[in-house]
Amino acid sequence: MALCTVRGDTNEQLLQRAFASSVAAHPSLRSRISPDGTELVLHPLDDGPPELVVRRAGSWDLDREMRSRLDRCGPLVRATLLRGAAEDTFILHVDHRICDGRSVVALLSAVWRTYAALGEGPMASSAHVADSYPAPIETRLGHHPEADVLAYAARRAEQAKRLPPVLLPYLGDPGVEAPEQGEIHVRTLRLTSDETTRLAGSARAAGISVQGLVAAALLIAVRRALEATDAPLSLALASPVDFRHRVTPPLAEETLVLAAASFYDIVEVSPRADVRTLGRLVYDRLRAGVERGDPEREILAVRHFFENPALLAASLVLTNLGRVADLVAPPGLELGGLRWIPVPENWSPEQGRGPLVVSAITVEGRLALEVPYSPSCFGHRQIAEVVESTRRILMSA
Secondary structure (H helix, E strand, O other): OEEEEEEOOOOHHHHHHHHHHHHHHOHHHHEEEEEEOOEEEEEEOOOOOOOOEEEOEOOEOHHHHHHOOOOOOOOOEEEEEEOOOOOEEEEEEEOHHHOOHHHHHHHHHHHHHHHHHHHOOOOOOOOOOOOOOOOOHHHHOOOOOHHHHHHHHHHHHHHHHHOOOOOEEOOOOOOOOOOOOOOOEEEEEEOOHHHHHHHHHHHHHHOOOHHHHHHHHHHHHHHHOOOOOOOOEEEEEEEEEEOOOOOOOOOOOOOOOOOEEEEEEEEEEOOOOOHHHHHHHHHHHHHHHHHHOHHHHHHHHHHHHOOOHHHHOOOEEEEEEEEEOOOOOOOOOEEEEEEEOOOOOOOOHHHOEEOEEEEEEEEOOEEEEEEEEOOOOOOHHHHHHHHHHHHHHHHHO
16 A cells, blocks of 8 residues: 655546556556466456545545455555545555555556646547556566475475464454454554664664664564563564566566565564664575575465465564655645555454564655554554554664
8 A cells, every 4th residue: 555645736537537547557457356276366357447536534534544455356456535624645555466565656656647747738648558467576587496496495494493483462452343344554653854864874883774773673572572581582574575676677666566575584582682783683684595596486485385384474574665756746736745554465363473564664764664453463552562662672773
């Protein structure tokens, strides 16, 4: 999910046409996902392409829109303009199975570029209607012999057996409805510009990335939310790696496809761990894993992991878009407040435990961490305490 605020007189008709142009350019946005034998495949929608939804202030609000999930059997995108008194909000929900964070933000930006072009007069030609789906990222990877993939899967299995990861318990709030009908909530940790600058300086001084520090802070916060002992616990970290510039030819950010794969690691974390030391460990292992090609192997080996779901269990899933350029506003409008929130497809409260899912993005010089969760799994207070603990750890870095 990506969203932004809009100040000025938003032209609903222009925005609908701009959204329609983007839908025309991406056949997956005119599709639904349904089973075909043992696989899930894309099929064209029966009822025509999705259209912009406009909601007025008072009848709907941002929290309610963000908590409204996509219909699993319906369109894979929903665009909503929330009319407000002082500003509007434009939200794009896109099914994560057909996109990644970079392509969703690029889609949001493309809608506003088209809006600006339409506002300047008739476009030179009608919107191009693409009819072929982009090839999945696994078809663009370098060659890995099956023996190499199997050896990687075996190493992953051995690691999980030697260091079984601990996940946060689901302490959902009583009385919350089942996840199929439930709501998605989001907790946000947003640093000021000065705090972001100081954090980046701390990372440079330690010789690591901001991603390493953020991952370490979150891991320590998760560890402190677990057993009240000083003993280290094994925590599994899934760090998605962007493949758009790692394949030949490179993929443009506008290509709407899931072009990320996770580097999976298990680290032992003490509640008293030093955030810089742990950040260095996380950073060094991630860099070494990427150089070895482990994220590629993760994509190719995932079919073997379905036989052992424990290999997919993560204590923390942390994505990071890094610094994202400001949106270019059409004349007469001001765009701001860009946010990107990954919304997991499924919540399984019957599992009893699950991963903390976090996205990091730096916009307008401010680092923001978005934490989506289902209250049928994690409790509001539980997530709030983890987020506040993360802030304190980051500020001490």
